[in-house]
Amino acid sequence: MTVTIKLFAILRERANVSKMRIELPASATVAAAREALAERLPALRDHLPRVAWAVNRAYVPIETELHDGDELAVIPPVSGG
Amino acid sequence: MTVTIKLFAILRERANVSKMRIELPASATVAAAREALAERLPALRDHLPRVAWAVNRAYVPIETELHDGDELAVIPPVSGG
Amino acid sequence: MNIMSPNDWITLSPEPLDSAAAVAFVTDGRAGGIDVFLGTTRAETSHDGRALIALDYEAYEQMAGEQLRELARRARAQWPIVKLALLHRTGRVALGEPSVMIAVSTPHRADAFAACRWLIDMLKKDVAIWKKEVWADGSGTWVHPVVPSPGTPGEG
Amino acid sequence: MNIMSPNDWITLSPEPLDSAAAVAFVTDGRAGGIDVFLGTTRAETSHDGRALIALDYEAYEQMAGEQLRELARRARAQWPIVKLALLHRTGRVALGEPSVMIAVSTPHRADAFAACRWLIDMLKKDVAIWKKEVWADGSGTWVHPVVPSPGTPGEG
Numbered sequence: 001m002t003v004t005i006k007l008f009a010i011l012r013e014r015a016n017v018s019k020m021r022i023e024l025p026a027s028a029t030v031a032a033a034r035e036a037l038a039e040r041l042p043a044l045r046d047h048l049p050r051v052a053w054a055v056n057r058a059y060v061p062i063e064t065e066l067h068d069g070d071e072l073a074v075i076p077p078v079s080g081g
Numbered sequence: 082m083t084v085t086i087k088l089f090a091i092l093r094e095r096a097n098v099s100k101m102r103i104e105l106p107a108s109a110t111v112a113a114a115r116e117a118l119a120e121r122l123p124a125l126r127d128h129l130p131r132v133a134w135a136v137n138r139a140y141v142p143i144e145t146e147l148h149d150g151d152e153l154a155v156i157p158p159v160s161g162g
Numbered sequence: 163m164n165i166m167s168p169n170d171w172i173t174l175s176p177e178p179l180d181s182a183a184a185v186a187f188v189t190d191g192r193a194g195g196i197d198v199f200l201g202t203t204r205a206e207t208s209h210d211g212r213a214l215i216a217l218d219y220e221a222y223e224q225m226a227g228e229q230l231r232e233l234a235r236r237a238r239a240q241w242p243i244v245k246l247a248l249l250h251r252t253g254r255v256a257l258g259e260p261s262v263m264i265a266v267s268t269p270h271r272a273d274a275f276a277a278c279r280w281l282i283d284m285l286k287k288d289v290a291i292w293k294k295e296v297w298a299d300g301s302g303t304w305v306h307p308v309v310p311s312p313g314t315p316g317e318g
Numbered sequence: 319m320n321i322m323s324p325n326d327w328i329t330l331s332p333e334p335l336d337s338a339a340a341v342a343f344v345t346d347g348r349a350g351g352i353d354v355f356l357g358t359t360r361a362e363t364s365h366d367g368r369a370l371i372a373l374d375y376e377a378y379e380q381m382a383g384e385q386l387r388e389l390a391r392r393a394r395a396q397w398p399i400v401k402l403a404l405l406h407r408t409g410r411v412a413l414g415e416p417s418v419m420i421a422v423s424t425p426h427r428a429d430a431f432a433a434c435r436w437l438i439d440m441l442k443k444d445v446a447i448w449k450k451e452v453w454a455d456g457s458g459t460w461v462h463p464v465v466p467s468p469g470t471p472g473e474g
Contacts, residue, residue, distance in 0.1 A: 009460055010448075013460075079447070079460075080382075080442060080449065081447075090292035159288065159291055161219070161226075161262065162250075162282060189358060189414060196416070199427065201427070202346075202351070202423070
């Protein structure tokens with residue numbers, strides 16, 4: 001299945017990309033996507049243990065199962081306001 | 082001694098005066114001024130038990146001694162804001 | 163009464179209150195948060211169907227001015243206030259216009275909220291200002307007037 | 319993102335924030351108190367003497383917009399809010415300009431303070447917006463970035 005990854009702020013700058021697609025096995029979890037991302041974008045490796053995750057614009061726990069077409073956003077600590 | 086009395090809001094309207102002078106014996110207290118006022122302005126009688134008092138623009142207790150030239154303000158419950 | 167020092171703006175005046183001016187006054191490079199409170203008047207209809215159209219504010223101007231300055235001093239003793247504005251109208255205030263406006267800037271937001279809240283609470287509790295409700299038929303009702311109740315023990 | 323219903327105004331936009339417009343929006347005959355919070359930026363100098371000149375705000379716009387609407391719903395479930403404005407800038411914000419503005423009107427003032435305070439706290443804690451400090455030499459520092467620290471246990 002295909003999942004769209006969105007990157008923001010320092011992660012977007014480090015990866016030099018804001019949006020990408022990755023292929024994952026059916027029923028892969030956010031944790032599996034994290035591993036795939038760390039492999040594809042080594043520049044993010046140090047950051048990934050410290051981020052939150054959102055699937056289709058809602059925060060989810062790392063063990064959440066993904067579905068084909070999901071938008072998975074990597075959310076570094078927010079600093080709005 | 083002479084004390085200037087200031088009246089505000091409902092008291093000013095009831096008495097139909099905002100400022101007046103009263104003569105009091107030396108060392109008279111605010112309580113004595115209250116009695117003198119109740120006599121001079123019977124329209125205020127019902128209100129005087131419920132007001133606060135300020136001498137020279139600061140709240141004081143009713144047993145405070147007055148001095149010649151003091152400005153004694155009768156302060157009905159405030160409702161600013 | 164209008165006192166504008168570099169850091170405190172305290173006014174008791176019949177002029178309409180300008181929230182943008184208050185915000186501009188308290189904006190400062192040392193502040194991270196600004197809290198602004200505006201007191202407005204709820205539309206109301208009397209039991210016999212008259213609409214409230216305005217409030218008339220009366221102040222013991224000299225005393226109220228001193229009290230507002232003292233509140234500013236006491237707020238500064240409790241919170242690290244960068245700038246503050248403490249503005250109250252006198253005279254007639256149309257419904258929909260604010261009668262009081264308080265703006266406080268502080269390095270961190272919790273202090274701005276706390277100081278602003280304390281200032282409006284103290285202002286309403288102590289400052290020598292009175293409001294009279296003005297009804298569509300021209301009649302007026304003093305708010306929080308002394309309820310005539312002969313024999314009630316006095317508070318002094 | 320700009321949503322203006324009769325009672326809620328929620329915006330995520332690069333336009334400067336206008337406090338008078340926010341106050342006018344939440345002013346209502348059913349409200350007795352309005353609280354407004356503005357987040358501003360403290361002037362700062364880096365350890366090597368560069369001045370802070372601006373903040374660059376980036377948002378995950380779709381998610382942040384949904385989060386702001388959800389915060390408005392949750393605030394309304396907790397306090398009797400008449401009207402509210404929840405406004406956040408994106409893009410470059412010059413020092414001295416507010417980056418966020420929240421205005422809430424309620425029948426009684428305690429609720430306006432409480433709701434406004436809760437909204438800014440929740441916004442800062444959860445909403446998908448990030449700021450980058452921009453220094454006089456053109457360099458940038460993400461605020462609250464992920465501190466690289468290999469081996470630190472993840473939060474998921």
